[in-house]
Amino acid sequence: MLWTYTKTTSFYLLVAVIVLVSVFPFYYAILTSFKSGTALFEITYLPTHFSLDNYISVLTTGSFVRNFGNSILVATSVVVLALFLAVTAAFALARVSFRGRGLLLMTILAVSMFPQIAVLAGLFELVRAFGLFNTPFALIFSYTIFTLPFTVWVLTTFMRDLPVEIEEAAIVDGASPWVIITKVFMPLMWPALVTTGLLAFIAAWNEFLFALTFTSSSETRTVPVAIALLSGASQYEIPWGRIMAASVIVTVPLVVLVLIFQRKIVQGLTAGGVKG
Amino acid sequence: MSAGLKLNQVKKAYGAVQVLHGIDLDIKSGEFVVFVGPSGCGKSTLLRLIAGLEDITEGTLEIGGTVVNTLPPSKRGIAMVFQSYALYPHMTVYENMAFGLKLAKASPDEQDKRVREAADMLQITPYLDRLPKQLSGGQRQRVAIGRAIVRDPKVFLFDEPLSNLDAALRVATRLEIAKLHERMADTTMVYVTHDQVEAMTLADRIVVLNYGVVEQVGTPMELYHTPANLFVARFIGSPAMNIVSATITSSGAPATVQPKTGNPVTINAEVDATYVDAEATFGVRPEDLVPTNGPGLFTGTVSIVEKLGEVTLAYLDTGLPDPITVKIDGDVEIIKGATMTVTAPADRLHLFDETGAAFPRMQFSHAAE
Structure with missing residues (x-):
């Protein structure tokens, strides 16, 4: 009896600790974003002040809205481009048997093993050579390179598990590979597409190092860089309130996306097509 | 239009592994042909070659008089039914059936008409x-x-379509396929199965395959009565034919053989004089054996009795390596452990030479025609 009681208590205690640790930083950011003036430097754990000054200031001064638009453009393009390339590549890697397929898969994986900083200089040269420096395309280009290995691998694994007979039935029905991918496989791959797409979006959305290096003017920056470079009235003041307000704004799209697509992740979509 | 199939020395190899060793087949338009054989005999591979899902390594395949080796499946005038159904899970039944027509750019009216016709039929x-x-x-x-009917195929291919169904449904669907064949009299049907009941009941002709080689082609009754070799003899019929090794003692028609134990056996088979003293095997189907009081073919102890209702299977221990299976009327009482003697008429025995090839049977060699 006592043992059961202890077990239950410690379980919920552990849950409480985990929730606290993971939620607290975000909670504190929201709390701070609503403070203004000297209240910023008082340590409080409960909402004591409420003012939207920081939000208004972030949205009206500087180029934050523009940066926000850049981020959406870059992240969306990366997702679309990466998913398109990955789905077509995954079809080849999962369904067409050719010499060196395993080696190719390993090479793709190896690409993602290098740390960003290692390829930064080389990538910078490429970006300059293509004339993409200080444009959103520089970021779309470099993020796609870094996202693709992961996307290709996940989709290849997923596609490999789709029943071969369905593909063969489509071939007998006269479907070309493109039709098989778009009309037969893509509808079955929604869960995988949504998951990998979301992760690619989040990665592109939060990326900092490339964004800092490949852009030079405030109009072309994405939000992570813009937030980091937010400056106060003087160089000795760090505008914590505005930084926190900007961070909260930046998080909202991600939360919204997850909420939207969570409903779309329908499990067991393949049930019924073949004997399971 | 003729929709016959002609396979000429068709071979299939995966790398160095030869799966099909030169298959020759001539399937007439409107015929229902069943490929049977044990797992791994190449029957499914052969069907997939006909479908165009695999490339033919060597030889030619003609459908309706045209060589189709390099044509994609959709251009061959075939339709295929898969063992696992292979329906598109995200499409409705209607969309599933219309998919092929849609890809072929048929008009919506045409699509609707054909889908509804097929749906009505089934x-x-x-x-x-x-x-x-x-x-x-x-x-x-x-x-x-x-979905296959909607394509209005010249050749209908079935890849073990009943294997995933339970026993009762299998019988019902089998009858439906038989009816379908009657209704689509011009459509050639090729059906792969490992179930000999399906093969016997559905086929106009059966092709028995083993290790990528055609063992025999013939009507179900030809295969049953005049198996060309030991493999076909064992494969067709259930329970399998009893096989006993023996030495040929006299040639001619009928011939006589001497088993390792027991009396000489007379068999209505035509045996050439050169075979005298040669090793051979003779076979007798369990249903051809009858109990007798006099001297018989086999005498042994009943080791196992299986009562199936209509018939009873008895397994006799006769001192031979394998027990002798006897299939007798279900009303006859058989006691386990009792001694039993069984016999069969000479015209019900099959004789095979050392390589397994059958000697011609005296009254059945011409009956098949």
């Missing part, structure tokens, strides 16, 4: 708006057949 009209997952196994297989 009685799946009430399910047209459902998704495959909302259907039972039998219904799904009917949809798969419907």
